[in-house]
Amino acid sequence: GDRRIARNVIGPETELTPAGWPADITVHGLSVAPEQPIxxxxxxxxxxxxxxxxxxxxxxxxxxxxxxxxxxxxxxxxxxxxxxxxxLGAQTEAETEALSAAAEVSLAHVLTGNREVDDVAAAGLRGLSDTLFFRTSVEPALPSGVDLETDELAFYPILYWPITPDQPRPSDAAYVKLNDYLRSGGLILFDTRDADIARFGTASANGRKLQELAAPLDIPPLEPVPTDHVLTRTFYLLQDFPGRHASRDIWVEAAPPDAEKVEGMPFRNLNDGVTPVVIGGNDWASAWAVSENGAPLLPIGRGFSGDRQRELALRFGVNLIMHVLTGNYKSDQVHVPALLDRLGQ
Missing domain, CATH: 1.10.287 (Helix Hairpins)
Structure with missing residues (x-):
């Protein structure tokens, strides 16, 4: 009673013949009946x-x-x-992806039509999502690539938009969606990826393409990111924002003309909200990019200095996402004692 033995009762001499069932017997196979969506x-x-x-x-x-x-x-x-x-049928693939993006924080990049650039952008956001997961309370879902013509943008707090010289210009309907996205609190990170050869402007083909793509957008006046911008302290205290390149020419929404430094405060009262655009050319996705097993995908610098540059790039990405999600939270006076202590003042 405490042992079971499996015995093969079919030998070489056994002849197998098809079973003959009466005509009034319904034979069911091993397949599972399909579910009925209700x-x-x-x-x-x-x-x-x-x-x-x-x-x-x-x-x-x-x-x-x-x-x-x-x-x-x-x-x-x-x-x-x-x-x-x-x-009455099942959800479409687009609806399923939209529901997934709405259920969790999900980063997105704009599809440019250049397979190599789009793959690096996806790998970069995957690496940044992993960093957010391990270092912060934000647990992002897998990043998504969005088609500006067909996809809904409202599900994504940030769009990473790498600039290529030959990417198509969006339609008027797509620009309507983009302007609604910016007005409703979304942020677009424009990355010309050419800071190693050109500064912000028309000095490169990517810079000229950026001006063409951004012209129909309702972008406020911009300025180079000041040293006391809330983006420098949303999670890490930063002075530089490198990616694969290390230029400091990063542009954000300009501060109000009447913004002044209050006595006893280390920073001006800037940016009551979130800058709708961040513009630079440091190729951040390449610095964030990881392979499927989590290893860095592209080389950044050499030796310890390269590792340090990649780390600062990840910290900038973390600060950027926390800025999108928390706004001017780190501008509140409740943080002043800790900030003063960290700054040694």
Missing amino acids: AGWLLGLAILLLAADAAASLALSGRLLKTSSTTVASALLVLSLTLAPEN
Whole structure:
């Protein structure tokens, strides 16, 4: 009773023949019956019950007969569209990705059409997401590549936009979405990736392309990032913002003309909110990029100095994401004693 033995009862002499079942016997194989999606039907039932509740409320208040026929027709149209067969199936891939992006913090990069640049951007955001996961309370989902023409932007707190000379100019409809994104609190990091050969402006093909791409956007006046900008202290205390290149020409929204340093405060009261754009050319994605196993993907500098530069690039990325998510939180006076202590003042 405490032992089981498996015995093969079929030998070489055994002849296997197909089983013959009577005609009135239904034979079922090992396949699993497909699931029947009922989400659409349940949603339709909920809308129907909601309409019945509204009708009962109108009837009890004596206003049922005053309801216009247009309202009734609109309700019936919504109900019919909800119950349409094509709406009862499973979610599309785009809907699934949108729901995933809405459920968690997810970083995104703009697809340029250049496979190599897009792959580096994806690897860079993957490396930055890993850094955020291990060093902060932010636990991002996998990054996404977005098509400005078709994808919804509202799910992403930041868009990393690498500039290439030959990428297509977005349509007018895409620019409407981009301007809505900027006005609603999103941030775009424009990266011309050419700080090793040119400074911000029209000195390179990427710089000229950036001006062309950014012209239709509602971008506020810009200035080089000041030393007391909240971006320098949202998580790490930083003075430089290197990527694969180490230029300090980083541009952000300009401070108000009346911003002054308050006595006893180490910083001016700047940026009551989040700068909608950050512009530079340090090729940050290349410095953040990691392979599938988490190893750095591209070389940065040489030896210890290169490792230090990569570390500062990751710290800038962390500061940038925390700036997007917390705004001017680190400008509050509650942080002044700790900041003064760290700065040795």
